[in-house]
Amino acid sequence: MPELHWLSVTDLAREIRAKAVSPVEVVEAHLARIEALDGELKAFICLFADRALEAAKAAEAALAKGEAPGPLHGVPVGLKDLYDVQGVPTTGGSSFLDRPAAEDSTVTRRLREAGAIVLGKLNLHEFAFGPEGLNATYGTAWNPWDPTTHRLPGGSSSGSGVAVAAGLCPAALGSDTGGSIRIPAALCGIVGVKPTYGRVSRAGVLPLAWSLDHAGPMARTVADAALLLRVLAGYDPRDPTTSALPVADYSAALDGPVRGLRVGLLREYFLEAAEREIQGLVEAAAGALAGLGCAVEEVRLPHATYTAAAAYAVITAEAMAVHEPLLRRHAAEYAPDVRQRLLTGQFLLATHYLKGQRARQLLRRDVEEAFERVDCLLAPTVPIAAPPLEGGRVTVNGESRDRRGTLLRLTRGFNLTGHPAVSVPCGFTAAGLPVGMQLVGRPFDEATVLRLAHAYEQATEWHRRRPPVG
Amino acid sequence: MAVEPETLRRVAGELAALPVPEEDLASVQQQVERGVEAVRALDELDLTGVEPPLAYRVV
Numbered sequence: 001m002p003e004l005h006w007l008s009v010t011d012l013a014r015e016i017r018a019k020a021v022s023p024v025e026v027v028e029a030h031l032a033r034i035e036a037l038d039g040e041l042k043a044f045i046c047l048f049a050d051r052a053l054e055a056a057k058a059a060e061a062a063l064a065k066g067e068a069p070g071p072l073h074g075v076p077v078g079l080k081d082l083y084d085v086q087g088v089p090t091t092g093g094s095s096f097l098d099r100p101a102a103e104d105s106t107v108t109r110r111l112r113e114a115g116a117i118v119l120g121k122l123n124l125h126e127f128a129f130g131p132e133g134l135n136a137t138y139g140t141a142w143n144p145w146d147p148t149t150h151r152l153p154g155g156s157s158s159g160s161g162v163a164v165a166a167g168l169c170p171a172a173l174g175s176d177t178g179g180s181i182r183i184p185a186a187l188c189g190i191v192g193v194k195p196t197y198g199r200v201s202r203a204g205v206l207p208l209a210w211s212l213d214h215a216g217p218m219a220r221t222v223a224d225a226a227l228l229l230r231v232l233a234g235y236d237p238r239d240p241t242t243s244a245l246p247v248a249d250y251s252a253a254l255d256g257p258v259r260g261l262r263v264g265l266l267r268e269y270f271l272e273a274a275e276r277e278i279q280g281l282v283e284a285a286a287g288a289l290a291g292l293g294c295a296v297e298e299v300r301l302p303h304a305t306y307t308a309a310a311a312y313a314v315i316t317a318e319a320m321a322v323h324e325p326l327l328r329r330h331a332a333e334y335a336p337d338v339r340q341r342l343l344t345g346q347f348l349l350a351t352h353y354l355k356g357q358r359a360r361q362l363l364r365r366d367v368e369e370a371f372e373r374v375d376c377l378l379a380p381t382v383p384i385a386a387p388p389l390e391g392g393r394v395t396v397n398g399e400s401r402d403r404r405g406t407l408l409r410l411t412r413g414f415n416l417t418g419h420p421a422v423s424v425p426c427g428f429t430a431a432g433l434p435v436g437m438q439l440v441g442r443p444f445d446e447a448t449v450l451r452l453a454h455a456y457e458q459a460t461e462w463h464r465r466r467p468p469v470g
Numbered sequence: 471m472a473v474e475p476e477t478l479r480r481v482a483g484e485l486a487a488l489p490v491p492e493e494d495l496a497s498v499q500q501q502v503e504r505g506v507e508a509v510r511a512l513d514e515l516d517l518t519g520v521e522p523p524l525a526y527r528v529v
Binding site (some may be wrong): 336364 | 517
């Protein structure tokens with residue numbers, strides 16, 4: 001058996017149920033890994049070591065008594081520090097939010113009810129407002145794929161990406177307002193799921209932009225992400241945006257056929273914007289999907305070029321509205337990059353915001369029209385591999401580009417449209433950095449996207465590579 | 471009566487909820503300018519008949 005910290009959620013849950021390993025051993029193994037590596041990696045903001053060990057002992061006792069285990073019984077998870085955990089401050093990665101949460105977020109509660117054990121809260125770009133994962137208060141998490149150069153983990157769910165990739169926890173929750181689950185998943189070489197808007201409750205999750213925020217899982221395999229999503233998804237009276245549509249058994253759906261699925265490769269605006277090396281990997285992945293029997297054709301989203309403008313108008317206005325009361329009291333304590341982006345929001349007119357919202361409808365129509373021809377869209381997740389921490393610009397195919405805009409370019413459109421999107425590893429650059437591809441599905445059809453991602457993953461070996469840490 | 475752009479900018483500044491700290495002025499100004507330019511690009515779109523996806527429902 002591999003070392004416990006490299007076992008998947010699925011394997012851990014099975015071995016724990018079979019009493020082949022104890023939840024206490026599992027939690028201890030992950031705490032030891034965190035102790036050994038997280039001083040450098042900086043994935044965790046706080047650890048619940050004692051509480052996690054108590055929960056593990058209780059999980060072990062429950063099994064000994066013959067109690068029916070939940071699907072995540074005894075499995076440790078991490079939570080991005082936007083998710084409320086009763087009695088613990090939700091810092092949002094800031095230095096000044098310190099009021100303990102009155103109750104668990106809905107998804108924290110659902111994880112616990114499924115038997116999961118929360119190990120701690122994970123690092124993020126302050127208030128989730130940045131795709132780099134920068135954090136001056138807790139230190140920017142270190143991408144584990146390059147132990148010599150401090151490279152960006154991607155954000156905003158930086159700690160979640162690093163912790164899962166480095167074996168500090170087998171799965172974590174992230175949140176995604178413009179790509180914040182998928183970007184760190186791609187840059188850290190793991191799987192990240194942004195479900196359909198309304199599929200997973202955001203109640204008890206610190207908001208950034210109400211109409212764009214999505215909660216979702218990050219894990220090392222598609223099967224693990226599917227298992228977690230089933231636990232997380234579903235209607236929640238505490239979040240009026242959640243849907244009452246039934247939740248599929250995503251795990252059971254993984255093994256269905258993919259032959260005959262129609263995959264739309266997004267070249268214009270998407271693939272063509274990526275580094276050539278990444279273009280090659282995504283085209284190879286499209287070839288692999290064709291090899292599995294999928295029909296791959298190119299599709300385009302005619303309004304994709306307006307994505308950045310629409311996203312800017314919507315996120316900037318909503319984020320400023322969310323943060324205005326806090327900014328009044330704590331402006332000096334915000335990270336300058338976050339404060340500056342927020343402050344721009346008060347100079348937008350209401351008409352700008354509404355123009356962004358209306359443009360968003362055109363993009364959504366584009367995607368809906370594409371889904372009349374295909375079952376799934378395919379694009380790179382991020383145009384580049386993890387860039388170094390230093391510097392605000394990156395070079396893409398010889399041209400200097402704004403780093404932030406480049407990181408967000410390919411993901412934020414699907415926050416505007418609300419469609420489900422999964423980032424799955426699709427290769428490595430010559431420098432050994434992971435690359436992710438994004439599969440996008442019809443609303444509430446996470447099952448098809450996950451099935452296709454799983455089939456691709458099983459046909460490749462990328463998910464078996466481990467970063468050179470520990 | 472025509473209103474000078476400077477007057478509009480001043481009024482907009484007064485409407486703004488929070489002052490921009492001195493050290494942030496240059497960055498905020500640059501970002502606002504870039505943002506305005508980006509949002510202006512949306513004027514190219516024909517939005518006739520396109521309603522914003524606002525979630526308001528009576529029940």
